[in-house]
Amino acid sequence: MKMNPVSVPNDLVFGILTHLPVKSLLRFRCVCKSWRSMISDPLFVEAHQSRSASALLISFPDMRDPDRKRTLFCINEGEAHRIPGFSHWNISQSVNGLICIYGQYSPKQSHRVRVCNPSTREHVTLPPPFFSDPDLFFQCNSLGFDPSTKTYKILRGWMADSWGPKYEIFTLGSDAWRIIKDAPEALLDTRGICLNGTIYWTKARAIEIDYSRVVMQNSMIAFHVGEEKFRWVPLPPAAPVWTSDTSSMIQIGGHIVIVDYQEVAKSISDVMIMWKLEDSLNGVWSQKRIMLPECWMQGYPGLGPFCVTSIDGGEITLIPNHLFRDWYVVHCNLEEESPRREVLSGLPQNDWNVPYPSIYCSEVSEYAESLVSLKEICRH
Known part of the structure; x- marks a missing residue:
């Protein structure tokens, strides 16, 4: 040699x-x-x-912990692996392998906002936010990425008994939060999805018709990460009124998609409706109806309510909100429209002396391994 x-x-x-x-x-x-x-x-x-192959991040609340801290698991090909060192409260949507973790309801944790790379175990703790109130009762953080400048930003919205809603933003590599003006009057309390430099939220809001009638109307809000400006995106009139139990917002093939499964969740239909955003500026949507097989209701009893996410462009994944002893997810191929049940191994057993552990939409995120270095980002 x-x-x-x-x-x-x-x-x-x-x-x-x-x-x-x-x-x-x-x-x-x-x-x-x-x-x-x-x-x-x-x-x-x-x-x-x-x-990098896509996987899922799922967190489970520890019912024995007074602060309800959660344990983070990465699920890939049916195997769940615990990610140590990230006891947290809530997770944002993953962006280029990075996530934001934060406390949502607890005032004493309201200043603890971190950005982490679960693959490399790197994490940075952000400075105390600009807005602070001891009466804080809800906050939500979204991670965004501006591809034109390769910049990562965290958008924070919060409410308190004496304030709200308020919005501020932090650029990774800077040293302070900044106030966002001309922000929505409603709190963006759902999971935001960052796509092509814009973060999207879907929300149902109350509209007063007259003095005696108030109706719920859909709305979608977009935030341009580079320009740091909000705008409204028109939704199709037939789109469902947003609730976390009967609809989900996901991304498929570079498009924002709203999945309506309210009738499936109620076991009165086997049809899911998908609305794909074709043109964000003009609010142009296309519709696709997914006819699930007749065996759906019989083969997967007790599936609803559930949440929907996407691992790649060809499949969507349905995750039951309430799981008992058998952990599983259901994958549905968008072309073949045929579901398959995947049993998960390596997840914790139900030993918390509660009827069942719960999974909520805000605790599930599509994820892909990444070498993105927080140290390098914060150095610039």
């Missing part, structure tokens, strides 16, 4: 390494200086991220 050394082209090494999991790559940075430089290169990080 010394007489005939083997030389592997760098581009071939680059391609091979981009297929490996983050855990292995973190170890391989110690192989040599050239590998360390390659794995840390932004081009490699981006190439690796584009090839």
Whole structure:
């Protein structure tokens, strides 16, 4: 071997390494200086991220903890792996492998907002927010990414007995929160999804028709991460009134999608309706009806209520809100429209002396491993 050394082209090494999991790559940075430089290169990080398989992040509340801290699990191909070191309260939608964790209802935790990379175990604690109130009773944080400047931002909305709603924003790498003006009068209390530099929320709001009638109307709000401005997106008239038990907002193939499953959840129909946002500026939507097989009601009893997410462009995943002893999810192929049940292993047993542990939509997030370095982001 010394007489005939083997030389592997760098581009071939680059391609091979981009297929490996983050855990292995973190170890391989110690192989040599050239590998360390390659794995840390932004081009490699981006190439690796584009090839990372999608998984799910699910958190479970610990009923024995007075603060209801949750344990975070990553689920991939039916196997659940606990992610240590991230006892948290709520998680934002994952953006490029990063998530935001925060306390939602507890005033004493209202200042603790962190951004984490579960793959590398990196995390940063953000400075105390601009707005603070001892009477805070609800807050929601959304993580956004501006692809034009490669900038990550956290948008925080909160309410208190004496205030609200208020909005502020923090840019990773800066040192202070900033107030957002011209913000919505309603609190964006649902999970935001960041897509192509814009964060979207769907919300039902009360509209006063006259002095005696108030109706609920759909609304979608978009926040441009780069311009830091809100705008309203028109929704189709037939779209469902938003509730977390009968509808979900997800992203599929680079589009925002609203899934209406209120009749499926009530076991009175086997049809789910999907509304795909084709044109965000003009509010153009397309509709797709998914006819679930007749065996759906018989094969998956007690599925509803549930939440819906997407792991890739070809499947949506249905996750029951209430699980007993058998942990499982149901995958539905959008082309074949055929569901398959996947049993999950490695999740905690129901030993909390409660009828069942609960999963809520805000605790489920699509996720892909990433080498994005918080240390590098905060250094600039």
